[in-house]
Ligand SMILES: Nc1ncnc2c1ncn2[C@@H]1O[C@H](COP(=O)(O)OP(=O)(O)OP(=O)(O)O)[C@@H](O)[C@H]1O
């Protein structure tokens with residue numbers, strides 16, 4: 001699923017933070033944003049995920065226009081600069097949260113969580129709480 005951004009503008013109040021940005025990110029591509037502090041990197045990610053509204057332009061995922069969709073209807077993930085972990089949940093339950101919020105249940109959730117954690121070398125830590133990492 002590629003991401004296509006065309007003529008995107010984002011404002012905070014009267015201040016325009018992103019102005020007329022167009023960008024095509026092909027499916028499967030590892031894409032990096034690099035720029036000085038305050039140039040709008042986080043704002044762009046928040047707008048792609050739907051947490052900050054676009055004031056103009058269009059965002060498309062694989063051809064689907066998501067510009068006006070709320071975050072939970074975009075089927076996209078975002079890792080925040082602060083980790084936003086639930087301190088009272090284990091690593092496994094933190095990772096499982098998104099799946100459970102979408103209504104997935106049963107052993108399939110545990111299998112997916114274990115596979116995802118093993119893939120990033122964290123399989124041995126799934127019972128720990130964030131403060132114990
Ligand atoms: N919630 C907000 N309300 C008003 N202005 C904001 C808000 N968030 C960010 N800004 C402003 O928008 C501009 C872009 O900020 P943003 O956080 O997107 O930059 P950044 O490139 O991610 O910076 P950094 O490298 O420090 O993370 C900055 O001028 C910032 O002060």
Ligand SMILES: [Mg+2]
Pocket residue numbers: 041042043081
């Ligand atoms: Mg940032």
